Amino acid sequence: MAKQKQEMQFRYYEMPEDSFVLALTGQSWVRAYGDGIDCLHFHNYAEIGVCHEGEGEMVYEDTIRHFEPGCLTFLPPNYPHTTNSKPGTLGFWEYLFVDCEGLIEYMFPRRKASARRMLDRLYRQAFFFCPGEAEGLWDKVCRVLEEQKEKGEYYRQETDALLCLILTDIVRLEKESAAVRVPIPEEGMEDGDLERLRPALQRIQEHYQEELYIGQLARLCALSETHFRRLFTDCMHLGPLDYINSVRIHSACVQLRSSNKSIRSVAFGCGFSSISTFQRNFRKFVGMSTKEWRDKPENYEYKLNQYKINRYEGW
Structure with a gap:
């Protein structure tokens, strides 16, 4: 029972x-x-x-x-x-x-x-x-x-x-906690560099769930792939692929914290091609496994699934 x-x-x-x-x-x-x-x-x-x-x-x-x-x-x-x-x-x-x-x-x-x-x-x-x-x-x-x-x-x-x-x-x-920090392009970037990278950054933010290729991102910015990689790393302090994965892991953290979705569903929904790749990147950016992270006190929304919720209008 x-x-x-x-x-x-x-x-x-x-x-x-x-x-x-x-x-x-x-x-x-x-x-x-x-x-x-x-x-x-x-x-x-x-x-x-x-x-x-x-x-x-x-x-x-x-x-x-x-x-x-x-x-x-x-x-x-x-x-x-x-x-x-x-x-x-x-x-x-x-x-x-x-x-x-x-x-x-x-x-x-x-x-x-x-x-x-x-x-x-x-x-x-x-x-x-x-x-x-x-x-x-x-x-x-x-x-x-x-x-x-x-x-x-x-x-x-x-x-x-x-x-x-x-x-x-x-x-x-707010205390530092185990959550991936996605670099913010508006901070610490020259205006000209931001404008050159903006098409790629926007494509990543809007399509991180899909397969993305560095060459395609470079062409969006009208840059050679070599120049694009160098400029991106200098500005974002992450290479393009690591940045893409950081955006994906950040989205995964939000879903793991606020829903009862399975690890598999979250991983594929965030653009990873396999559970092993997802778990490896999750540990790389967050520093622990998905189960360890989901059990942390600050992930209180996920724990609501353990309760029978009754809805009331506020006093």
């Missing part, structure tokens, strides 16, 4: 029109958190929370942290968690649910690679800050909460600017 899956709740929120943030504020959030709830939950947007009053526990899948006034949290979308007040007491939290994808696209309107890398780093882990540990972040988050409550002149513009700073601060705090 198959083992019954443990329950988990998916609590989803609707984002206000033309906004990157939904603020949950005010006295309605003075409550006994976790009362009558015995399972974890996750959201469709990133959650930023500040604790004003009360004590208790923040429970992640494999970690428990004590909270008190002055604590601040950042949780990526789909991150399992719950908040439990100390028995017999009330807590007071206020929350921001943030459309990080939309906001980061707004920050990088013409730099998709930079936007993708920032979002990838932002979603790798949750953050829990004790009182006084992140005073700059605390101040910015509280300013957003106040702007959302008061809705003064240009409050949306002020909120967007503050949220951009908040996400940037969080990305800077």
Whole structure:
């Protein structure tokens, strides 16, 4: 008889029109958190929370942290968690649910690679800050909460600017983890070199799932293969083939982290011709096997497949 899956709740929120943030504020959030709830939950947007009053526990899948006034949290979308007040007491939290994808696209309107890398780093882990540990972040988050409550002149513009700073601060705090870093062509490249390589870089980004030939990429750039290889390596600090495989492995990491697809399906879907070639390149760029990587704590989305998910509209 198959083992019954443990329950988990998916609590989803609707984002206000033309906004990157939904603020949950005010006295309605003075409550006994976790009362009558015995399972974890996750959201469709990133959650930023500040604790004003009360004590208790923040429970992640494999970690428990004590909270008190002055604590601040950042949780990526789909991150399992719950908040439990100390028995017999009330807590007071206020929350921001943030459309990080939309906001980061707004920050990088013409730099998709930079936007993708920032979002990838932002979603790798949750953050829990004790009182006084992140005073700059605390101040910015509280300013957003106040702007959302008061809705003064240009409050949306002020909120967007503050949220951009908040996400940037969080990305800077993100720990180095085992994930392939695809070089970003916009960084550290002369404009002329970028323009010469742009057709090849675009072809790789759009068609990495297919078989790609270095000679064809060179012809797209109107360069000899020898000149193309030399220029590409000088600019990207990777040879063309290694760069192609790094893009493929990055895509594989995203799929392994966020879906229940088989290793075989991911490997062939990302453009590798065999499982052995995929596994060899995965270890080369990530430093471990696919199973070891998939079991790491930051790959929390994959672990959702172990639960029975019940869908609820957010409070």
